[in-house]
Amino acid sequence: MFDTIFMIIVPFILVARSQLDYVKPIRSSDHASKSKRQMITCCFSVLWPIFTRCAKPIRLCEANSSQLSMSAKNIQEFKLMDEWIQLFCKATSSKVNTDKCNHHEVKNNRVAKVSFAQSWMDQLIQDKPNDFVRLCRSQWEKLTQPYDVSREAVPKPAMEPDKRGRVPLKQVYLQRLTIANEKWNVYDPTPGQKILATDDRVFKLFLICNTNISIAMLSAAVGRSVLNRVANVNRLRSTSSNLVSGCLTSYNNNNNNDSSSNKCYYNVPKNNNSNNQYCRQFSNTSITRSSEPITKPSSTTRSRGKERERNELKKGDRLHGYVVLEVRDVPERQFRTYTLEHEKTGAKHLHIDCEDKNNIFSVTFRTTPMDSTGVAHILEHTTLCGSKKYPVRDPFFNMLKRSLNTYMNAWTAPDHTSYPFGTQDETDYYNLLGVYLDATFFPNLAEHDFRQEGHRLEFEKNDDPSTPLQYKGIVFNEMKGALSDPSSYFAEIQQQLLYPGTTYSHNSGGEPKDIPTLSYEQLKDFHQKHYHPSNSHFFTYGDLPLENHLKYIQENVLYQFDRTDVSSTAITNVKRWSEPKSIKTTCPPSTMETDRKYKFSLSVLHNNNSDIYESLVLNILSTLLLRGTSTPMYQSLLQSGLALDYTPGTGFEEGLFESAFSVGGVGIREQDVAKVQETILETMAKVEKEGFDEKNIESVLHQYEYSQKDVSASFGIKLAGVVHSLLVHNLDPVERLHLNQYVERFRQQVLIEKKPILQQKIREILDNPHRLNLTMVSDDSLQQKEKQDEIEKLAKINSKLSIEEKKKIVEQALDLQSRQNLAQDVSCLPRILISDIEKKQEKIPFIDQFVRDTPLRLLDLPTNGITYFRSIIDISTMPDNLKIYLPFYSNLMTSMGAGKFDDKQLDTEMNLYTGRFGSSPMISTSPFDLNVVGESLYIRSACLNKNIEKMFDLWNMILLDNHWENPDLIKILMGQIQSSIVENIPSSGLSYASLTSASNFTRATHLSEQWSGLSHVALVNQLVSSHDYQGLIEKLLAINQFITDRSLMRSCITTEKDTIPLATEKLSHFLGHFQSRNTMKTNTNQFDSIVAQNAIPKYFGIPSAVNYISKAYQGVAYTHQDSARLQVLSKVLGEYLHKEIREKGGAYGGGVSYDSGVIGFYSYRDPNLQRTIDAFGQSIQWSVSDKITTENIENAQLSIFSAFDAPESPSSKGLGEWSRGITHEMKQQRRDRLFNIDKQQLEQVAEKYLINQTNYTTILGKQDQEIKNEKNFNYKDI
């Protein structure tokens, strides 16, 4: 069940293509997922990195960048030792010998100081032996060891600080001391302050003041390059002219409601010795606001993964304000789960302890808006615009550049809002946690941010009230884009109609016509009511210890809150109908010009999801009834040609408080609508009578077994998505991890006892009176009408505006613009340093050998009992006129039937024995030369080890005995392909624009466009309209004839050591069935790149309210030295454009990608056109005008490395090297180059590849009469 849910969850995440941040919505053929994607509005550019990150051991107490960047506060917190001691005296006045506590004496006498500290520590460790005290003592012990000061003077070089006051610390290293048997280097970053550090093995950071050593920060760390860390502190420091006082002020401001906060830091109540109470007291002090829990032991290395330390928490234990409600083991996944509640506020916490190093955090609030103003969604955006501790414009986007996250996002679902992130690095984890907690619980929610993110009135020319009035705002535009996709629109309306009277009857993302009615006060009220700990759930997952997470959350957030009544956010049950309802309405048109303009669906409202077994049964029923070509509904609804595809949301949906079951079709002819409804009901009645084939049931159960074992690198983050929707509905996520027992119960009842459970469920659905029959017809004029309404509404508003009001609109617009233009200091945000990144590329061991004269790569990895098989079949020498049909071949090859199986049986066999079965066309450019191109068919599958032979048998049948000659079936399948492609054009606008722009450069980019760009769309349309399916079959047979040649194949198997001999033997047997024709693999197809200076931009009109813009330039091959530079430059330009296109322009996103030798500028869901194209040009000019900063470069490097080193599942490890020929050495070289990038190099490559170079611009955008007539664009409607 979980995995079914996961299938639903994944696609609503915007994914980055490859390792580049080319963000576009995933395209999925799973329609259940589409509806979910629509329901959950993803709002934040995400890195979903594909490449793995080297696992490096992380030290517990690594002085992390968060600490360093928080140094301002820490220094203030600890101030100088003198004050520290003063506070100690206060805290312990009744216990410490008053003589020793004489502040003045201590202050001026080092010996007294040391001895005071010693005695204080001794006493405290007896009285309050907690971690913090122990840590203090160990620090002091080090300091008070014999102080053998031997100094080696090192001349201070004449080094001027740069413009920002930074001095390269390496150069100002003053002298070397020996303290406590450790060598220390003394650095002199700013006048009056010195920094002490050891060499690069261990380092401790201190502030030296008047030659007396004072503790600035209780931190110790291991680091490879201390100098850089120190340099970073220095940089951060130099941003404030008066460090200590500056931070003190800001701290006091933050706590102005707590007058005692900067006084009684250590005033531990004497009558309470519990850790908990102590912590809470600490929470009132600045010390615990340090971004790392400071009670960590200072110099231990934390073991990670399998070797991690396990805690001994048990039910009823109390720590850090929490009580443990339950501890459970999940043997299926080797998890231990902890369910906790925060006693004071009632905040819930679920922790999953496991060996996964990709640690996940998320916090979720139940958000249940009762209108469609998009308040929850706008709040989610505005929350990310700066908070108390991090008052910068866009802390999340900035953190994307400052961390090694594997995932960062925020999303608004119909009934909750989640803020999740993932990272493998412990330091990074707490950096991000600090930012996430502060953003959600203490956001600034400034009015100008509300106007930027939500909505505002602005004149077309923002300083000219005589120009037309317009609505602007990021969410406003985002929802316009989202709802112009007919699938999203359908799913939204279906949900609203099926759940009347509840929060689900409103659009939580916001209706563009309702968004402008939301007021700033309503937004703030909504935050206060919903973003409260009592209304929250925390989820943590991974190998880092729970205690530190709890402590951090308690000390940074929870102690400041009391419990509040949140019953008003509860979700109510839908009042049931006594009889079915039929509703007919209109939706935006799709790009397909056919007579199939209708959509119809039948949905019923089911129970709430508390019965896990029932949910499993309904999921299995849904799969058996609908998924795959062998299922009854597929046969009667789609195979029959009545509909082209299922409606979004078809199947069992349990993401909401009460689940629903829905089935329907899109692409229906007007005369068939009634018949579709009849067919659905008849098919279900027939299944109720006849039941399902046992083999089909077995195949579904096999899929559950398989998916339990198929390890995914992103398991934790997917789990977060599921956990939250369950927790929001007060359901138990842990019980759902025990999936096997439910599957076994099902097997027992249905397959052994033969109970008609599935049939009973069908009867329940058929008898359910709360049924919605929804018909939608696409209306070409709908968008025009909405646009006209908006224009009239705005004209009306405009006519009523007084001169003062107009003036105010202009002022506000200019104010916002100037804020957006204001350079901001983001140094308050923590960051990972470039020096913290592993220098060595992870090496994946492999064995290369030959099997029947074909190359085989063996990867021996822990695959959990699964064998993964991949093969690349070289098609370079295939004639071009055949090649363009390869996508159809790969799409259809598993749907036709093969060997002794017809199409339905083959589908069942694949599900019964394998997973991930499929193929795709593949293009790879040579790492040495962009013009050397590998063209191939990539086939892949996986299976439990016991099914290896079955898996290869299936491949044999599919490749050598496929039932291609079935024009009727091909016709149906091609109709479905066409429908799914065409329906998705608006949501894939950027992908099409980018492929078109790049297509002229090389053979690879040209072929990519042919295979998946607009040329492919045209070919699909042409094939379907010509009905020449026999002609297509001949092409497919010719392709089949070409590829079944062993000499074209090379394979890769990933499995565990013990299974390698079996897998190799079966592969050899499989290959034995193929001829070897020793085909030459040299590509003889020539490609002449089309050189056209200043080509006119191509504009393709699509039914969309927003634009997708792409502009492409040519780069170089992977191993060329400029390649790494161009990759960094692209990121740097992307940072510039993010500001111009998203923040100022109001688009959903924009940036630059660098992939396969193409530099691609892009924007998506963009209300602008020329403004964005101009911004592309400005960014290039900017990059060669001495404007790039070191910070720009470091941000780019971090972002590239976090994608480079992202976690990888065993199934994908080592694949890139094998398939693309990029060796470990090349990757290491790339890595080295990425580390050594400077501004001059970036300016050089910008000059060389972007200034006055050939480029192509493509727009997929609004169908606009004015643009049609403009000569600047080559306009064409799709």
Ligand SMILES: [Zn+2]
């Ligand atoms: Zn959004």
